[in-house]
Amino acid sequence: MSDPDYVVQTVALSKRYGRKLALDRLDLQIPRGRIHAIVGANGAGKSTLFRVLLGFLPPSAGTAHILGRDSQRLTPADRGRIGFVNEEHTLPGWVRVDAVVRMQRRLYPRWNEGAFAEVIGHYHVLPEQRVGQLSRGERAGLNLALALAQSPELLVLDEPTLGLDVVAKRAFLESLMYSSAAERCTVIYCSHQMEEIERVADNLIILERGQLKNMSTPEDFCARVTHWVADVPFKGPEPAAVPGLLQVQRLDGLYHYLVLDQDETFAEFLRSCGARSVQSMPVGLDRAVNGFLAKNHAAPAAA
Numbered sequence: 041m042s043d044p045d046y047v048v049q050t051v052a053l054s055k056r057y058g059r060k061l062a063l064d065r066l067d068l069q070i071p072r073g074r075i076h077a078i079v080g081a082n083g084a085g086k087s088t089l090f091r092v093l094l095g096f097l098p099p100s101a102g103t104a105h106i107l108g109r110d111s112q113r114l115t116p117a118d119r120g121r122i123g124f125v126n127e128e129h130t131l132p133g134w135v136r137v138d139a140v141v142r143m144q145r146r147l148y149p150r151w152n153e154g155a156f157a158e159v160i161g162h163y164h165v166l167p168e169q170r171v172g173q174l175s176r177g178e179r180a181g182l183n184l185a186l187a188l189a190q191s192p193e194l195l196v197l198d199e200p201t202l203g204l205d206v207v208a209k210r211a212f213l214e215s216l217m218y219s220s221a222a223e224r225c226t227v228i229y230c231s232h233q234m235e236e237i238e239r240v241a242d243n244l245i246i247l248e249r250g251q252l253k254n255m256s257t258p259e260d261f262c263a264r265v266t267h268w269v270a271d272v273p274f275k276g277p278e279p280a281a282v283p284g285l286l287q288v289q290r291l292d293g294l295y296h297y298l299v300l301d302q303d304e305t306f307a308e309f310l311r312s313c314g315a316r317s318v319q320s321m322p323v324g325l326d327r328a329v330n331g332f333l334a335k336n337h338a339a340p341a342a343a
């Protein structure tokens with residue numbers, strides 16, 4: 041059964057490619073509205089999840105619903121309710137921008153010229169240009185403008201800024217953030233760029249080896265990760281004995297611990313290991329997510 045309050049609902053969803061398990065009994069519910077970021081290390085299963093949700097691949101087990109519809113039974117009308125932009129920006133290079141727009145206008149009954157103009161206005165794209173002549177950043181902007189002009193209920197962005205320079209990334213984010221069409225739909229944004237996630241996301245979903253590891257606001261996730269600096273003599277405690285350890289580094293004679301889900305009792309632990317001074321400091325999203333992902337990414341996979 042699917043619930044209309046959720047744009048995405050998966051129940052025990054698994055996807056196997058031969059011996060490789062890309063999605064592992066994933067239970068995921070993404071509520072309607074706002075911007076949801078999906079992050080995970082390379083190979084965590086993000087693109088596979090999108091392919092299954094959009095009906096491009098069948099699940100190996102479990103169920104997947106998107107906008108309340110079974111992903112395996114999406115009709116053209118259902119697809120019209122979903123905008124999709126990925127890093128490949130796959131429009132054919134020979135076609136003119138105005139021809140693409142004419143085609144999409146015919147294809148999508150809810151085509152919104154104003155939404156297209158609002159987004160494409162951030163880019164210096166001329167109607168007579170061929171898609172292949174556009175810069176990568178302009179092509180990304182054109183794809184975003186086309187997807188939003190569909191008036192989608194759900195916009196899925198799979199690493200839309202991959203390969204773009206800093207200026208083009210900023211232009212992409214701003215055209216998304218200031219678009220009134222984007223405000224009216226639910227956005228699922230998948231990226232490795234934490235500064236982008238930090239700017240746009242209301243909800244942070246972390247996938248690891250095809251399983252859900254976090255679903256909270258980015259701020260709440262950051263609050264789970266703390267950085268401690270301690271003046272511990274000699275070798276310090278064995279890493280395996282440090283509670284919640286994500287990373288440890290020794291810099292200028294001081295130990296830096298990045299830990300998960302620890303409170304003030306962690307200071308007592310460090311003191312019990314001989315620390316003379318202990319200091320804690322907050323952590324930004326980039327450090328928190330990357331520390332979290334790096335720990336388990338480096339660990340050997342269970343058989």
Ligand SMILES: Nc1ncnc2c1ncn2[C@@H]1O[C@H](COP(=O)(O)OP(=O)(O)OP(=O)(O)O)[C@@H](O)[C@H]1O
Nearest residue numbers: 057060061062080081082083084085086087088089
């Ligand atoms: N067509 C395929 N055949 C075999 N294995 C695949 C195939 N596509 C993906 N995989 C494997 O499934 C796992 C998940 O891949 P997926 O592309 O979904 O990850 P991802 O999170 O999108 O990674 P990235 O951030 O690198 O894009 C990986 O281990 C990958 O090797």
